[in-house]
Amino acid sequence: MTAAQAIELCLQQYEAYTAPDLRSTPSGEPRAYERHVDPHWFVLIPASNQYGPGYIHCVLGGPYSDPTLHGVGESTESAITDEYIEWVINNNGGL
Secondary structure, three states, rough: HHHHHHHHHHHHHHHHHOHHHHEEHHHHHHHOOOOOOOOEEEEEEEEEEEEEEEEEEEEEOOOOOOOOEEEEEEEHHHHHHHHHHHHHHOOOOOO
16 A cells, blocks of 8 residues: 555545544645554544644555555644654554
């Protein structure tokens, strides 16, 4: 799976798991980080909702045709720090 495919699948999974009236709206350039543990990708998509700016995020891997989703959700903008990103890239615990 490529970074672009990971971003595409993240958006698809987010839409599949989130009710239409509760979804955030993507509002910026998505980023896909290669993780040092499996699953291989951590995706962050800047987004906003009625509470303000934040992120849609996913941890996923495997082949594009049969992906493994480890988590999908949303976070406030302040929750996604450089330290948090570094932690998710290197760890699975707590996800």
